Amino acid sequence: MSHNRFLIIDGNSLIHRAFHALPPLSTSDGTVTNAVYGFTTMLLKVLQLVEPDYIAVAFDKGRTTFRHESYAEYKAKRTATPPELKPQFPVVKEVLNCMRIPFLELDNYEADDIIGTLTCIAASSNLESVILTGDRDALQLVSPRVKVMLTQKGITETEEYDEGRVWDRYGVTPSQLIDIKGLMGDTSDNIPGVPGIGEKTAMKLIQEYGSLEKVVENAAGLPPRWRNKIVEYKDQALLSKQLGTIDCQTPLEFDHQTLHWPGPNYQALLEIFSRLEFKTLVRSIIDKVGNQEGLPGTPKQPSGDNAGTDTYRVHYDTPATEQALHDLREMAGAADKVALLLEGNRERGINRAVLVPENGTVYLLPVREQPAALDLVGDLCACSRPGKLCFNGKQAIWLLHRHNRRLEGLSFDAALAAYLLNPGTSQTAPSTLAAQYMNLILPVEDEPALAAGAEILSRLTGILDTKLTELGMDRLYYDVELPLVSILAEMEIDGVAINPDVLRDMGEETGRQIDQLVLEIYRLAGEKFNINSTKQLGHILFEKLNLPVIKRTKTGYSTDASVLEELAASHEIVSQILEYRQLAKLKSTYIDGLAALINPFTGRIHTTFHQNVTTTGRLSSSEPNLQNIPIRLEQGRKIRRCFIPRREGNVILAADYSQVELRILAHMSGDTNLVDAFIKSQDIHTRTASEVFGVPMEQVTAELRSRAKAVNFGIVYGISDFGLARDIRVSRAEAGDYIRSYFARYSGVKDFISRKIAEAKDQGYATTMLNRRRYLPDLFSSNRMTRAFGERTAVNTPIQGSAADIIKLAMVRINEELKNRGMETKMILQVHDELIFDVPAGELEQAKQMVREYMQNVLQLDVPLVVDLKTGPNWYDVRKV
Numbered sequence: 013m014s015h016n017r018f019l020i021i022d023g024n025s026l027i028h029r030a031f032h033a034l035p036p037l038s039t040s041d042g043t044v045t046n047a048v049y050g051f052t053t054m055l056l057k058v059l060q061l062v063e064p065d066y067i068a069v070a071f072d073k074g075r076t077t078f079r080h081e082s083y084a085e086y087k088a089k090r091t092a093t094p095p096e097l098k099p100q101f102p103v104v105k106e107v108l109n110c111m112r113i114p115f116l117e118l119d120n121y122e123a124d125d126i127i128g129t130l131t132c133i134a135a136s137s138n139l140e141s142v143i144l145t146g147d148r149d150a151l152q153l154v155s156p157r158v159k160v161m162l163t164q165k166g167i168t169e170t171e172e173y174d175e176g177r178v179w180d181r182y183g184v185t186p187s188q189l190i191d192i193k194g195l196m197g198d199t200s201d202n203i204p205g206v207p208g209i210g211e212k213t214a215m216k217l218i219q220e221y222g223s224l225e226k227v228v229e230n231a232a233g234l235p236p237r238w239r240n241k242i243v244e245y246k247d248q249a250l251l252s253k254q255l256g257t258i259d260c261q262t263p264l265e266f267d268h269q270t271l272h273w274p275g276p277n278y279q280a281l282l283e284i285f286s287r288l289e290f291k292t293l294v295r296s297i298i299d300k301v302g303n304q305e306g307l308p309g310t311p312k313q314p315s316g317d318n319a320g321t322d323t324y325r326v327h328y329d330t331p332a333t334e335q336a337l338h339d340l341r342e343m344a345g346a347a348d349k350v351a352l353l354l355e356g357n358r359e360r361g362i363n364r365a366v367l368v369p370e371n372g373t374v375y376l377l378p379v380r381e382q383p384a385a386l387d388l389v390g391d392l393c394a395c396s397r398p399g400k401l402c403f404n405g406k407q408a409i410w411l412l413h414r415h416n417r418r419l420e421g422l423s424f425d426a427a428l429a430a431y432l433l434n435p436g437t438s439q440t441a442p443s444t445l446a447a448q449y450m451n452l453i454l455p456v457e458d459e460p461a462l463a464a465g466a467e468i469l470s471r472l473t474g475i476l477d478t479k480l481t482e483l484g485m486d487r488l489y490y491d492v493e494l495p496l497v498s499i500l501a502e503m504e505i506d507g508v509a510i511n512p513d514v515l516r517d518m519g520e521e522t523g524r525q526i527d528q529l530v531l532e533i534y535r536l537a538g539e540k541f542n543i544n545s546t547k548q549l550g551h552i553l554f555e556k557l558n559l560p561v562i563k564r565t566k567t568g569y570s571t572d573a574s575v576l577e578e579l580a581a582s583h584e585i586v587s588q589i590l591e592y593r594q595l596a597k598l599k600s601t602y603i604d605g606l607a608a609l610i611n612p613f614t615g616r617i618h619t620t621f622h623q624n625v626t627t628t629g630r631l632s633s634s635e636p637n638l639q640n641i642p643i644r645l646e647q648g649r650k651i652r653r654c655f656i657p658r659r660e661g662n663v664i665l666a667a668d669y670s671q672v673e674l675r676i677l678a679h680m681s682g683d684t685n686l687v688d689a690f691i692k693s694q695d696i697h698t699r700t701a702s703e704v705f706g707v708p709m710e711q712v713t714a715e716l717r718s719r720a721k722a723v724n725f726g727i728v729y730g731i732s733d734f735g736l737a738r739d740i741r742v743s744r745a746e747a748g749d750y751i752r753s754y755f756a757r758y759s760g761v762k763d764f765i766s767r768k769i770a771e772a773k774d775q776g777y778a779t780t781m782l783n784r785r786r787y788l789p790d791l792f793s794s795n796r797m798t799r800a801f802g803e804r805t806a807v808n809t810p811i812q813g814s815a816a817d818i819i820k821l822a823m824v825r826i827n828e829e830l831k832n833r834g835m836e837t838k839m840i841l842q843v844h845d846e847l848i849f850d851v852p853a854g855e856l857e858q859a860k861q862m863v864r865e866y867m868q869n870v871l872q873l874d875v876p877l878v879v880d881l882k883t884g885p886n887w888y889d890v891r892k893v
Contacts, residue, residue: 016065016138016139016140017062017063017064017065017066017139017140017142018064018065018066018067018068018130018134018139018140018141018142018271019058019059019062019064019066019067019068019141019142019144020067020068020069020070020127020130020131020134020141020142020143020144021055021058021067021068021069021070021143021144021145022070022123022124022127022143022144022145022146022147022150023051023069023070023071023104023115023123024070024071024072024123025123025145025146025147025163026050026051026054026055026144026145026146026163027047027051027097027100027101027104028047028097028146029050029054029146029163030046030047030048030049030050030051030053030054031046031047031050031094031096031097031100033050034046034047034049034050036096037049039287039288039289040289043099043288044096044097044099044100045100045103045288045289045290046100047097047100047104048100048103048104048107048288049288049290049293051104051107052104052107052290052293053293054144054163055107055111055113056293058144058161058170062142062161064142064273065139065272065273066134066139066269066271066272066273067113067114067271067273068113068114068115068116068130068271069108069113069114069115069116070115070116070117070123070124070126070127070130071101071115071116071117071123071126072117072122072123073117073118073119073121074119074120075087075090076120077120077121077122077125078120078121078259079122079255082251082254082255083203083251083255085202086201086202086203086255087201087202088202090200090201090202102456102457103288105456106284106456107281107284109280109443109453109454109456110276110277110280110281110283110284110453111276111277111281112273112274112275112276112277112444112447113273114270114271114441116130116264118262118263118264118357121259121262124147124149124150124258125258125259125260125262126262126264127143127145127150127153127258128153128258128259128260128262129259129260129261129262129264130264131143131153131155131157131158131260132260132261133264133634133635134157134158135155135157135158135601136601136605136634136635136636136637136640137632137634137637138640139157140157140158140159141157141158141159142158142159142160142161143158143159143160143161144161144163144170145160145161145162145163146162146163148162149193149198149256149258150162150258151173151178151186151189152186152187152189152190152256152257152258153186153258153260154173154174154175154178154186155175155186156175156544159172159173159174160172160173161173174546174567175542175544175545175546176545176546176547176548176567176568179542179545179547179548180547182215183215183219184215184218184219185542185544188218188222188223190253190256190257191214191218191223191224191227191253192211192214192215192218193205193214193252193253193256194224194249194250194252194253194256195209195213195214195217195218195224195227195242195249195252196209196210196211196213196214197252198252198256201255201256203252203255203256204245204248204251204252205245205248205249205252206241206242206245206248206249206252207241207245208237208241209238209241209242213238217234217238224249224250224253225250227242228242228246228249228250231243231246261608263357263358263359263360264357269622269624269625270440270441274444277447278297280447280453281293281297282294282297282298285297323453323454323455324446324452324453324454324455324464324468325455325460325464326374326460326463326464326467327374328366328374328375328376328459328463328467329373329374329375329376330375330376330377330378331375331377331385332382334384337384337385337388340367340369340375340388341388341391341392343369343371344367344369344392344398345392345395345397345398346398347369347370347398348370348397348398348399349370349398349399349400349401349423349470350367350368350369350370350392350398350399350400350401351366351367351368351401351466351467351469351470351473352365352366352367352393352400352401352402352408352466353365353366353402353403353442353462353465353466353469354366354389354407354408354411354412355458355462356379356380356411356414357411358410358411358414359414360380360414361380361411361414361415362379362380362386362389362411362412362414362415363378363379363380364376364377364378364379364380364459364462365377365379365385365389366462366463366465366466367389367392367466368466368467368469368470369398370470372467372470374463374466374467376459376462376463377389386415389412389417390412390415390417393408393412393417393418393419393420393421394417394418394419394420395420395421396420396421397421398421399421399422399423399424400419400421400422400423400424401423401424401426401469401470401473402422402424402425402426402469403425403426403427403440403441403442403445403465403469404425404427405419405422405425405428405494405497405498405501406425406497406498406500406501406504406623408422409422409497409498409501409502409505410501410504410505413501413505419498422494422497422498424473424476424477424494425494425497426440426442426445426469426472426473426476427440427441427445427624428440428489428493428494428497428623428624429473429476429477429479429480429489430445430448430449430476431623431624432480432485432488432489432493432784432785433476433479433480433483433485434787435624435626435627435629435784435785435786435787440624442454442461442464442465442468442469443461443465445472446464446465446468446472449472449475449476450468450471450472450475452464452468454468483783483785484783485783485784485785487782487783488782488783488784488817491821491824492782492817492820492821492824493623493820495824495827495828496623496820496823496824497623499823499824499827499839500621500623500631503621503838503839503840503841503842504618504619504620504621505618506616506658506838506840507611507614507616507617507618507619507840508616508617508619508655508658508840508841508848508850509615509616509655509656509657509658509850510606510610510615510616510617510654510655510656511653511654511656511886512607512610512615512654514653514654515603515604515606515607515651515654516607518603518647518650518651518654519599519603519604519607522595522598522599522603522647523599525595526592526595526596526599529588529591529592529595530543530592532588533585533588533589533592536583536584536585536588537552537556537557537585538556539552543589543592546567546568546569546570546571547567547568549571549589550568550569550570550571552585553569553571553579553583553585553586554569557583557585559579559582559583559586560579560582562574562575562578562579563575573590573593576589576590577590594645595647598642598645598647598648598651602636602641602642602648602651603651605636606636606651606654609635609636616658617636619633619634619635619636619638619841620633620634620635621633621842622634626816627786627809628786628808628809628812628813628816629780629784629813629816629817629820630812630813630815630816631816631820631842633843638841638843639843639844641843649888650888651888652886652887652888653886653887653888653889654886655841655848655886655887655888656885656886656887657850657851657885657886658838658850661852661853662850662851662852662853663851663853663856663883663884663885664848664849664850664851664883664884664885664886664887664890665837665848665849665850665851665856665859665860665863665881665882665883665890666846666847666848666849666881666882666883666884666887666890667846667847667848667849667863667864667867667879667880667881668845668846668847668879668880668882669815669818669819669845669846669867669877669878669879670878670879670880671696671878672815672818672819672845672877673725673728673811673812673815674686674690674696674724674725674728675690675873675875675876675877675878676781676810676811676814676815676818676873677727677728677761677764677811678690678873678874678875679873679874679875680764680781680810680811680814681758681760681761681763681764682760682764682874683758683759683760683761683764684760685699685703685757685758685760686758686760686761686875687874687875690875690876691875691876693876693878694709695717696724697717697718697720697721697724698712698717698720700720700721700723700724700754701716701717701719701720703753703754703757703758704720704723704750704753704754704757705719705720705753718740719740719742719750722736722739722740723736723750723751723754726739727751727754727761728807728808728811728812729804729808730765730803730804730807730808731751733745733747733748733751734747736750736751764807765807768806768807768810769791769803769806769807771806772788772791772802772803772806773791773792773806776788776789776791776792778805778806778809778810778813779809779810779813780809780810780813780814780816780817781810781814781817781818781871782814782817782821784813784816784817786805786809786813788802788805788806788809789802790802790805791803791806815845817871818870818871818877819842819845819847819867821870821871822847822866822867822870823839823842823847825866825870826839826847826862826863826866826867827839829862829866830862833858833862835855835858835859836852836855837849837850837851837852837855837859838850838851841887847863847867848887849863851883856883860881860883860893863879863881864879864881867879880892881893
């Protein structure tokens with residue numbers, strides 16, 4: 013089972029199906045519950061079936077969307093929501109809260125658009141998405157990383173669609189389904205299409221011409237019965253395609269790790285199921301957990317006024333007069349700290365703000381409708397005092413930026429603190445933290461939820477701050493992570509300039525290469541087929557060409573990368589398919605993907621940096637995922653050529669830590685040979701080759717150095733003899749000899765590994781140089797492989813996590829020095845162990861000296877930290893200085 017599976021549920025679709033599939037059910041007081049019961053039953057079944065790591069439910073918000081701007085009659089024939097169904101929607105959302113499953117809705121967009129956006133974000137984060145819906149429109153989203161489970165009759169049956177199933181059913185690729193809809197329309201959504209053209213004709217035309225645009229372009233050659241209609245209704249057809257296309261770029265603002273599912277709050281579920289009189293579900297939970305005391309996922313009961321799990325509601329004021337706003341400004345401005353919660357999105361800015369000064373009164377300000385309220389919030393945030401307590405500081409900075417305002421005096425970020433305390437789960441929404449640390453269930457309605465979230469923030473800050481201090485992570489939080497929030501926000505807002513011509517030229521060249529590969533694959537196969545269809549590819553490889561079957565899946569032959577790599581020597585077509593996949597991925601995800609992310613107003617890409625996602629503490633990013641831009645292939649590395657300075661006369665400065673993880677290993681292990689090599693500035697891989705293979709350093713060949721490099725980095729990640737043998741293409745016995753020889757020469761490393769595993773087993777966690785923790789439950793698993801993974805993690809976490817600590821601390825120190833010196837140099841990217849700067853030519857020498865000094869001296873190790881500097885006109889054409 014994948015450990016990167018994302019379940020995305022179409023909430024509206026499932027609720028409607030449940031409502032119409034089940035007879036009227038009601039509680040003893042007459043509350044209708046059939047949709048809630050059916051939805052919950054389907055949800056529990058699919059959770060058991062899919063076993064997701066991440067989950068979200070998407071809902072429509074309102075009946076009007078951006079599509080109505082193009083076609084006012086869109087969905088005009090939809091009947092009103094039945095009066096018995098409407099009150100069940102908020103109850104379903106209560107169930108989701110108890111399940112700790114987040115739900116998303118967005119003004120002006122449909123649930124389908126949210127689902128599409130989630131799949132794109134998931135794919136960029138290397139997640140596999142499974143969509144549960146009854147709406148066939150979602151089939152257009154199917155891809156190698158996206159499957160759709162279509163609900164069938166009743167509330168329990170589903171049919172799974174992957175690319176092969178879509179092709180078998182419709183004879184087209186998933187993306188071509190919108191072309192079919194453009195021709196045939198959709199009566200349920202009142203999408204007109206072309207009158208007189210049904211599904212069969214539409215499928216036939218798209219199969220022949222490939223797209224609606226091509227059908228229109230070639231209409232003159234069609235039979236008259238189709239030609240005349242398409243010519244007459246071409247604009248209507250193109251509009252219909254537009255209406256039927258799911259928008260995968262909605263302005264959703266979230267971190268995918270906040271959708272990580274920790275499991276249900278069983279106590280809360282028992283209470284709501286009891287209230288709804290779902291006796292079968294109550295019994296199933298009691299059977300599952302034994303009794304209602306100490307239920308899994310339920311925080312310990314606190315004492316005092318906060319005990320219990322009733323929905324926590326607070327009174328809030330909405331100051332409407334000029335005098336009331338003035339009084340609030342005076343009171344909040346004189347406070348030492350103020351809780352601040354901003355609601356909105358990065359496209360439109362702040363919608364509502366909630367302020368809670370030290371007197372505890374909750375003030376909700378409708379900023380979008382009240383300009384004076386925006387002035388109050390903006391002026392308050394622009395001052396370093398009072399200190400601001402936030403749930404998500406970076407998001408607050410972005411929202412204020414949309415109004416040309418800034419945030420000074422960020423004193424606490426609750427989501428960031430919660431991440432440090434428990435990096436294994438990134439459920440850091442206010443409702444989750446309230447349940448976890450205060451045993452409170454927040455309301456689901458917008459304004460009450462905002463008010464309650466802001467009201468608890470001051471107390472929650474005290475709880476989290478105390479825990480950070482108790483665990484010795486206060487320095488890490490206040491000296492590194494919290495200052496980094498505003499730095500990352502500034503990097504996102506500034507963005508990085510992009511040369512679109514580079515991407516265009518690369519896209520055209522890669523497209524030509526792909527076309528040539530497709531023709532060659534067809535020639536070798538002896539026929540045309542859908543290369544992206546697992547089923548059709550399996551037929552060609554294993555039935556027509558009779559290649560040996562390596563692995564099977566539930567639905568047929570496996571054609572994943574590991575299978576193809578094993579078959580590469582068996583037939584020429586396999587290597588061509590591997591290259592095709594590589595280039596197709598490069599073009600769609602990185603070349604075309606980067607081009608699509610260029611902001612039309614700034615000409616820059618504004619990536620999102622994720623500070624509270626990885627368990628190691630390293631930063632990650634999305635839109636684009638900078639860490640995943642391929643660099644092993646020359647063609648992939650050339651993508652970096654499009655990253656350029658923001659203005660003419662500036663240059664790119666790249667500062668990269670040299671072998672930082674091996675240097676940390678030398679420092680932590682104290683191994684004399686490893687320390688000696690770094691102190692003498694020797695090539696560590698050549699030195700290791702000399703030690704392990706027993707040859708003088710001057711006689712180490714490129715091949716031996718390459719093998720030693722694999723051993724060095726493999727040791728850091730706990731590689732086995734099997735893994736090393738696969739990586740360097742030697743026998744398992746030979747690889748085992750290399751590892752034993754390494755440990756014989758580097759006994760300090762061997763002792764370090766044993767020590768770290770023992771410490772982690774004793775403590776239950778591993779720590780970094782700055783005391784970052786990673787909890788390791790896998791160490792105590794009954795499964796041998798899981799336990800071995802935990803041991804490898806116990807060794808790797810102190811090394812990789814310390815590397816994260818070092819570069820983050822360097823970012824904080826460098827940013828502070830840039831501001832102190834009044835320099836225009838900008839830190840624009842952070843990728844792995846590398847920092848990228850956009851530097852005015854006149855500041856280059858000063859920037860090089862300062863960056864190297866601060867990066868190399870950020871922490872004192874027993875071996876020197878070394879930074880390689882490169883400069884150039886873009887990120888690819890940088891040269892070492």
